[in-house]
Amino acid sequence: MATDYVIAxxxxxxxGHQQVLNQIDLTLPAGMIYGLIGPSxxxxxxxxxxxxxxxxxxxxxVKVMDTVMPNRAVMAQVGxxxxxxxxxxxxxxxxxxxxxxxxxxxxxxxLAQMIDYAAGLVDLTSQLDKRVSGYSGGxxxxxxxxxxxxxxxxxxxxxxxxxxxxxxxxxQIWTELNKLKDTGKSMLVTTHVMDEAERCDYxxxxxxxxxxxxxxxxxxxxxxxxxxxEQVFLKAGRMQDANDGNR
Amino acid sequence: MRTxxxxxxxxxxxxxxxxxxxxMFLAPLLIxxxxxxxxxxxxxQVASLGVHHVDxxxxxxxxxxxxxxxxxxxxxxxxxxxxxDLDGYLTQKNGQLTITYSNSNPTNTFLIKASLQSGLVKLxxxxxxxxxxKQRAALESQQAALxxxxxxxxxxxxxxxxxxxxxxQARGDQATAEKLQKQLKQATATTSxxxxxxxxxxxxxxxxxxxxxxxxxxxxxFLPAFLGFFVFFFVFLISGVSLLNExxxxxxxxxxxxxxxxxxxxxGYLIGYGGFAIIQTxxxxxxxxxxxxxxxxxxxxxxFLTNLLLALVALTLGxxxxxxxxxxxxxxxxxxxxxxxxxxxAGLVPVDGMASWLQAIAHIMPLYYGANALTxxxxxxxxxxxxxxNLLILVGFMVVLTMxxxxxxxxxxxx
Ligand SMILES: Nc1ncnc2c1ncn2[C@@H]1O[C@H](COP(=O)(O)OP(=O)(O)OP(=O)(O)O)[C@@H](O)[C@H]1O
Ligand SMILES: [Mg+2]
Numbered sequence: 001m002a003t004d005y006v007i008a009x010x011x012x013x014x015x016g017h018q019q020v021l022n023q024i025d026l027t028l029p030a031g032m033i034y035g036l037i038g039p040s041x042x043x044x045x046x047x048x049x050x051x052x053x054x055x056x057x058x059x060x061x062v063k064v065m066d067t068v069m070p071n072r073a074v075m076a077q078v079g080x081x082x083x084x085x086x087x088x089x090x091x092x093x094x095x096x097x098x099x100x101x102x103x104x105x106x107x108x109x110x111l112a113q114m115i116d117y118a119a120g121l122v123d124l125t126s127q128l129d130k131r132v133s134g135y136s137g138g139x140x141x142x143x144x145x146x147x148x149x150x151x152x153x154x155x156x157x158x159x160x161x162x163x164x165x166x167x168x169x170x171x172q173i174w175t176e177l178n179k180l181k182d183t184g185k186s187m188l189v190t191t192h193v194m195d196e197a198e199r200c201d202y203x204x205x206x207x208x209x210x211x212x213x214x215x216x217x218x219x220x221x222x223x224x225x226x227x228x229x230e231q232v233f234l235k236a237g238r239m240q241d242a243n244d245g246n247r
Numbered sequence: 248m249r250t251x252x253x254x255x256x257x258x259x260x261x262x263x264x265x266x267x268x269x270x271m272f273l274a275p276l277l278i279x280x281x282x283x284x285x286x287x288x289x290x291x292q293v294a295s296l297g298v299h300h301v302d303x304x305x306x307x308x309x310x311x312x313x314x315x316x317x318x319x320x321x322x323x324x325x326x327x328x329x330x331x332d333l334d335g336y337l338t339q340k341n342g343q344l345t346i347t348y349s350n351s352n353p354t355n356t357f358l359i360k361a362s363l364q365s366g367l368v369k370l371x372x373x374x375x376x377x378x379x380x381k382q383r384a385a386l387e388s389q390q391a392a393l394x395x396x397x398x399x400x401x402x403x404x405x406x407x408x409x410x411x412x413x414x415x416q417a418r419g420d421q422a423t424a425e426k427l428q429k430q431l432k433q434a435t436a437t438t439s440x441x442x443x444x445x446x447x448x449x450x451x452x453x454x455x456x457x458x459x460x461x462x463x464x465x466x467x468x469f470l471p472a473f474l475g476f477f478v479f480f481f482v483f484l485i486s487g488v489s490l491l492n493e494x495x496x497x498x499x500x501x502x503x504x505x506x507x508x509x510x511x512x513x514x515g516y517l518i519g520y521g522g523f524a525i526i527q528t529x530x531x532x533x534x535x536x537x538x539x540x541x542x543x544x545x546x547x548x549x550x551f552l553t554n555l556l557l558a559l560v561a562l563t564l565g566x567x568x569x570x571x572x573x574x575x576x577x578x579x580x581x582x583x584x585x586x587x588x589x590x591x592x593a594g595l596v597p598v599d600g601m602a603s604w605l606q607a608i609a610h611i612m613p614l615y616y617g618a619n620a621l622t623x624x625x626x627x628x629x630x631x632x633x634x635x636x637n638l639l640i641l642v643g644f645m646v647v648l649t650m651x652x653x654x655x656x657x658x659x660x661x662x
Contacts, residue, residue, distance in 0.1 A: 052504060056661050061475035075506040082504070086255065086497035090263045091342040095256075103505040 003066070003184045005155045011060035012048055013043075013209075022209040023060070025229045029185050030154075033177060035200030036190040037086070037233060043209040044190040046085050048159055051188070052080060064155070076104055079148035083159040083190075085140045089133040093124060093143050096132060097150055102181045104151035118146035121176050123169060136163040145173070156187040162196065174199055194230040203229070205236055212236045249507045253515025254522075260489070261523055267485060271523060275477040275531045283472070283539050294334040296354035297327050301339040308366035309337075335359040342388030351378045367393055372414060376418070467541055471550075471621035472593040472614075474535070478528055478554050479561040479614055479624040480586050486520045487578050488564030494569070503660035509653045517562060524558030525551070545624035549631060553624065557617035563648035564613070570655050593618035616640045 006028035013021040014094055020043045028034045028198045036044045049055040051062050053070025062069040065077055071185045087096055097115045106114055122142035133141065148156055156177075163172045174196065177187055181201075191197055197217065202212040213220055213236050224232045261268060282531035292449035297317050310316050321327050324336035334355040336347045346363065348356045371389050493499040502512060532550055535541050543550070554646055568585060572578040592598060592609040601609065611616045620637040631638075 040403075054500065054504060054660050072506050072508065075504060080501075080504045082497060082501055084497055086501035088260065088498060089496075091256070092258050095259060099252055099256050100505065103249050103502065103507050105248075105506065215402075 003024045005049055005061045005065060007061075007189065008047075008051060009061050011047070011062060012028070012058045013046055013050055013055060014058060021057070021210050023052065024206070024209075024211050025091070025102075026204065026211075028155075028188055030186055031181055031184050032201045033187045033189060033199070034180055034199050035203045036206060037089055037194075037197050037203060037229070038206035038212075039237065041092070041194075042206045043207055045159055047206065048188065050084075052078065052157065075149065075155050077155060079151065079153035079156040079158075081144050081156075081158045081161055083147040085144045087132045087140060087143060087147075090131060092129050092131050093119070094128045095145075096143060101150045106151050112161075114152065115168065117152075118149040121149060122146045122173065138166065141165055142169070154185050154187065156189075158187060158189045160190050160192065162191070162193065170196075173243065194228065194233070197229045205233060207237055207240055209218055212240055217222060249505075250511045250514045250518065250551060253502075254519040257489075257515065257519025258522070259428075261519075271481050271485060271527050273529055275481070275527065275633060276534050277540075278477070279470075279473070279531065279535055292354060293349055294352075295332070296329060296359050296360040297324075297333045297336040297337070299324075299327075299338045301344070302369060305339070305344070305366070306368050311362045311366070314362045316640050337363070342391060344392045344569055347624055364393070400438070428496050431627045432440045435626050444504075467627070469595060470541060471536060471625040472590070472595060472618040473558050474528075474550070474625075475554060475614055475617045475621045476593060478524055478558045479589065479617070480582075481527065482520060482524045482561040483565040483568075483586055484578075485523075485565070485580070487514060487519075487569040487572075487581075488575055489568040490516065490566045491572055491575060491578050495574070500659045503656065509656040509660070512656065513563075513566070513649055513652050516566060517559060519550065519560050521555065521559055524562070528554040528558065541625075543625055544582060544628035545630070548626045549629075549634065550621060553620045553634065553638065553641075556638055556645065558614065560613045560617070560641055560644045563645050563652060566652050567648050567655070570652075588612070589614035594622050613641060 006026060008024060008026040011021050011024045011026075012019070019101070024043075024047060026034075028049070028159065030147050036047065038044055041237055046055060050057045051064065051069065052075070053064075056070075057092045064071070069072045094115060096158050098111065101111045101114060103128070115128070116125065119128050122145050123144055124139065124146060126244075127135070127139065132143065133234065135143065141161070144159050145158070148158060148161075162173060164174065178199075179185065189196070189200065200217065202214070202216055203220060205212045205220075213223065213232065215223065221228065223237050223241070226232055226235060292313065294314050295317060296309065297319050298313050299319050299322050306316055317331065317333065318335075319327050322338050324338060328336050328349045329335065334349050334352060337346075338345050346359070348359065350356050350661075367389055371393075400598065481575070490499070493502070499512075503509070528551055532547065532554070536543055536547075564585070568581050569578060572581065589609075590614045592615040598606055598609045598615065616637040620629070620634035623634055656662050
């Protein structure tokens with residue numbers, strides 16, 4: 001399994017006058033947790049949406065599973081968790097999961113089993129038949145994650161998956177993500193939590209639409225001669241500002 | 248398969264939203280009931296009519312429970328009306344009837360007008376039963392009187408004339424009825440009122456009425472148009488708002504992050520909300536027919552079919568319009584712009600008599616075609632062949648709007 005799940009080359013994207021993505025290259029091989037970090041408004045969500053084919057890029061190419069995006073069929077192999085929860089509030093969690101399972105073409109006989117699995121993973125099993133309108137923010141977040149897992153995809157694209165989730169459950173989810181990784185699945189995760197960034201196999205730091213730095217957490221710390229990813233984040237940002245100021 | 252997943256979701260969501268369900272199913276019944284009593288209730292109102300030197304046969308037919316007759320010895324209508332506080336005054340000179348309305352109360356004016364006209368028609372029908380030359384002459388004089396009055400005729404009473412003609416036909420008096428129809432046409436064609444000349448064309452339509460009641464009401468005449476309007480209104484609103492919700496809560500773009508086709512989403516909506524539209528139509532139609540004893544001349548299936556098509560147009564229009572709204576409030580703002588004007592072109596005002604630019608507007612209104620077809624089926628017993636063109640145009644609206652909707656979703660996913 002030496003294939004690359006995602007290959008993005010020279011991706012550019014602008015909104016109005018703002019260049020949101022500037023020649024981003026990203027390669028996500030099988031069996032890796034790839035972290036995207038960067039300040040708010042850096043362009044992380046836009047990059048994810050471009051990879052999924054939900055935003056049209058200005059230039060550059062994106063391939064997912066060796067297929068040029070946008071492509072409808074490939075969507076079935078990607079589990080996506082959006083930054084903001086998009087759930088049907090009048091339906092129960094089970095009904096939400098069923099709907100997305102059916103849309104993802106999960107076979108009927110496997111669906112109930114997959115719902116149990118995904119709900120178990122995010123600790124929602126006991127609340128499955130409750131309507132989403134009665135869920136707390138963290139519960140909704142967990143349900144969104146369960147929906148991303150419903151078809152047991154090879155590639156997971158998770159936009160800030162652990163926001164609003166308590167530390168204990170967060171540990172549990174990361175343990176599970178690592179287990180999934182060991183079976184050859186890959187994850188593209190954005191996060192603002194630096195200890196989560198440390199857990200990634202590979203990191204890309206985006207700022208103002210530019211890939212400022214990338215590498216394994218250890219390599220990044222070494223490169224910037226600091227002890228934590230947080231310090232990498234801050235130092236790289238200061239350096240970029242200094243550079244811009246010089247221009 | 249994916250379409251059905253969407254359909255199931257739409258059903259579940261609707262069934263849980265009891266308020267919306269009630270709005271969709273009960274509100275039309277409520278409004279219909281209100282309208283029924285509103286338009287029937289003038290039976291309790293009585294207008295007073297003074298008569299001077301009018302043939303007894305004419306007085307007899309005008310004398311209904313809505314009009315009380317007072318005989319006077321003066322031909323000075325104006326004076327008598329003021330003096331005796333009458334609503335109208337009728338005088339006769341040879342074959343010519345002259346009516347003067349006080350018109351201080353339009354309802355009473357209408358009551359007199361209506362009973363005078365339906366009375367004259369009744370009278371005419373009586374004379375028609377045995378056709379002799381003499382009776383023919385009498386008829387013609389009545390005809391002349393009628394001609395005078397038609398200028399002020401309302402649409403409701405025109406329908407009454409038609410109904411009466413049909414009565415003759417029902418009795419098998421075909422030849423006379425046809426002859427009379429021609430005369431009627433001539434009579435109305437000469438009046439200057441554009442409304443009347445417009446309506447005249449409809450006399451030429453073949454009407455095989457079995458419907459016997461000579462007191463068809465305002466309510467019955469406009470019922471088909473309102474049937475269509477309710478379906479249109481509620482389906483437009485509910486489908487528009489629900490797609491808007493999908494857009495604003497992000498579920499729409501989340502749906503498009505699955506392998507679903509854009510067309511499958513739209514189809515799911517069409518089937519899901521179309522299902523509720525069918526239930527609404529069946530409920531409303533069956534309710535009006537059984538509770539108000541409305542006589543349905545044509546096929547009930549054609550009524551359902553027309554309403555369903557109208558609902559599908561409303562559905563696709565609602566979805567389309569919702570793309571231009573950013574909130575439910577903005578969606579509501581489209582109702583006076585898009586939905587309410589449709590009712591004016593649904594047959595309440597005869598479209599043929601409108602200014603040509605208004606007619607042009609009428610022809611881009613889906614409800615114009617739908618209500619026309621419904622009216623034709625309910626009151627004239629039109630068949631599929633008669634309303635086929637209207638139905639095809641509705642299908643056309645639906646197809647074009649569906650395409651636009653499918654293309655419009657490209658905003659959320661490029662394929
Ligand atoms: N639809 C849009 N129209 C215009 N500008 C947009 C749009 N979407 C995003 N942007 C802009 O693009 C930039 C990047 O946004 P993006 O959502 O990718 O940021 P992000 O890195 O995900 O931030 P956060 O960490 O806060 O989620 C922002 O400055 C935002 O204002
Ligand atoms: Mg984001």
